[in-house]
Amino acid sequence: TGTTRPQRLLRAVQERATRGDSESVIAAIDHFCRHQEWAMNVGDEKGFILDSVVSEVSPQTALELGTYCGYSTVRIARLLPPGGHLITLEFNPNYAAVARQVIAWAGLEDMVQVVEGASGDWIPHLREHFGIESFDFVFLDHWKELYLPDIKLLEECGLLRKGTVLLADNVICPGTPDYLEYVRKSQSYESHYFGSHLEYTRAEDGLEKSVYLG
Numbered sequence: 001t002g003t004t005r006p007q008r009l010l011r012a013v014q015e016r017a018t019r020g021d022s023e024s025v026i027a028a029i030d031h032f033c034r035h036q037e038w039a040m041n042v043g044d045e046k047g048f049i050l051d052s053v054v055s056e057v058s059p060q061t062a063l064e065l066g067t068y069c070g071y072s073t074v075r076i077a078r079l080l081p082p083g084g085h086l087i088t089l090e091f092n093p094n095y096a097a098v099a100r101q102v103i104a105w106a107g108l109e110d111m112v113q114v115v116e117g118a119s120g121d122w123i124p125h126l127r128e129h130f131g132i133e134s135f136d137f138v139f140l141d142h143w144k145e146l147y148l149p150d151i152k153l154l155e156e157c158g159l160l161r162k163g164t165v166l167l168a169d170n171v172i173c174p175g176t177p178d179y180l181e182y183v184r185k186s187q188s189y190e191s192h193y194f195g196s197h198l199e200y201t202r203a204e205d206g207l208e209k210s211v212y213l214g
């Protein structure tokens with residue numbers, strides 16, 4: 001048995017990036033995905049849009065659904081304001097283990113909590129476990145069929161407040177049709193689509209930004 005792709009991605013970070021330099025970690029992963037092996041990180045083009053939304057929100061409390069190798073975790077955490085904190089949920093323990101090391105290589109482990117398990121199991125316990133009142137920002141990047149049930153769960157658990165910004169990856173490819181229809185039709189959300197491309201390819205994809213109106 002050889003290495004997994006996430007393990008090869010981590011090795012590329014450790015070989016090419018400078019410890020404590022989050023920009024070099026991001027660049028090392030983008031280089032690996034463009035020149036060695038494609039991987040399902042949000043990537044540099046959609047990552048630039050993610051950066052601009054995170055900078056605009058400047059969240060004290062942020063949630064990411066679907067950590068994978070921690071690429072978008074690093075992109076978000078490096079832009080958090082002082083005191084800001086990011087909780088990221090990852091179902092697959094092997095991915096979570098790689099993500100923790102990527103996040104540590106970037107020197108951002110103090111701002112990030114990688115939580116292993118399924119979003120649906122964890123969301124009802126985030127308040128009691130982490131003392132979270134509500135989230136200022138949520139990045140959705142996990143199983144595409146779970147985007148809709150999980151934002152409904154976040155609403156029910158009172159974890160969204162007036163002005164919470166949701167940003168969803170892959171709304172075109174692989175696609176999240178039920179989620180898109182819901183946030184675009186619901187009176188409780190103000191939605192905007194940012195057209196882009198599937199990470200490291202020329203295929204169409206984009207991010208949907210939805211502000212919760214309460």
Ligand SMILES: C[C@H](C[C@H]1O[C@@H](n2cnc3c(N)ncnc32)[C@H](O)[C@@H]1O)NC(=O)c1cc(-c2ccc(F)cc2)cc(O)c1O
Nearest residue numbers: 040066068089090091092095117118119141142143173174
């Ligand atoms: C789903 C994955 C991302 C991660 O999410 C974790 N996860 C899952 N369900 C849960 C949960 N319920 N709770 C917590 N974590 C959870 C998982 O273990 C993966 O690590 N992302 C994708 O599948 C994904 C796929 C593509 C893609 C596009 C075109 C292609 F031809 C092939 C693939 C692009 C992207 O940009 C993605 O993001």
Ligand SMILES: [Mg+2]
Nearest residue numbers: 042141169170
């Ligand atoms: Mg994605």
